[in-house]
Amino acid sequence: MKRALTLSALLLLASSPLLLNAQIYQSIDEDGNVIYTDQPPKGQESQEVKLRPTNTTPPLATPKQPEVTNPDDETTDQEEEDAAPEKYKISISSPTNEAQIPMGQRDVNVSVSLEPSLHADHRVQIYMNGAKQGEAMSGTSKTLKEVYRGAHTIKAAVVDKKGKTISSSESVTIYVQRPSVLFPKPKPTPSS
Template sequence: MGRCLPFILLLIALPASAQIYKYTDANGNTAYSNQPPDGVKAQPVELPPLNSIEPQSPKDPEPPADATDREQPGSAYEVLELTGLPTTEALRANNGTFTVNVLIKPRLQGPHLFRLLLDDQPYGQPSNVPILQLVNIDRGLHSLAVQVIDGESIVQQSPSVTFTVQRVHKP
């Protein structure tokens, strides 16, 4: 397993468009490469698509919703909250990229999607995956919430989480 770990990390780091090949080397070890080796039978490896969210340019700001609109009695979900963000210390993300998890009970229903709100503005494309990635977020204090939406309608919104992003400053 020790020899396979660098190859697994390599697989994770490669872009989705690159082809990966799996083969057995002369010593009988399983190896991975982005080019099939000469004279060795190599099998292409199917990789799942990466989940990433690209920042969108902000639209005209919408008026903030009242607190009564955000917490509706008889909500569709018993639990809707973000996890994976530190609340007592800074989040170290040297390139400003990190992921957050959505805790939701019961599971996300049919046409519903998750939409992140970064600093009270929609961030990225809506998704049905409960692991969401933020890319190139500026250092400093931010707030983050997740909404469950059905088309353009907000079904439910999580409480907002305030956190600080810490990045390396390069002169």
């Protein structure tokens, strides 16, 4: 055990860069154990240990890389020509403001007019009553499903990849009609 600790100490000393130039001495004690120290022991015969030079390799020069924080941020000349517009002219062309949606019709088709055409990184988001209606889309029309009776406001916006609004339309209000007791549904006629 003592021998293993002594050998471990020697390896630790030999691997220490600050002590590489220091002398190491080997001696044998009265029990026959080999001892390594950095100073010759007093009253004992010792030998200076000659270590081979440490094998070192200089670091390789690494070529300097251009700084790129995000590969998606790199732009080419073509992309600069196709730069995204700062503003869009966007409006809802259908349904029109204050449109009456007949009773029983629960799906409403929304069409958007857009100038200039949509940039590749931009999308159209439809809102009804202030809430997003599905994911942003690359087209200019969407069907709103299960729109129930009452008044609803619809708005469209052009958004970037992160969902930030670039341009938005004026809101339009639609009215989904409901059945009335004044005009009950006609009864089916019995077949003859």
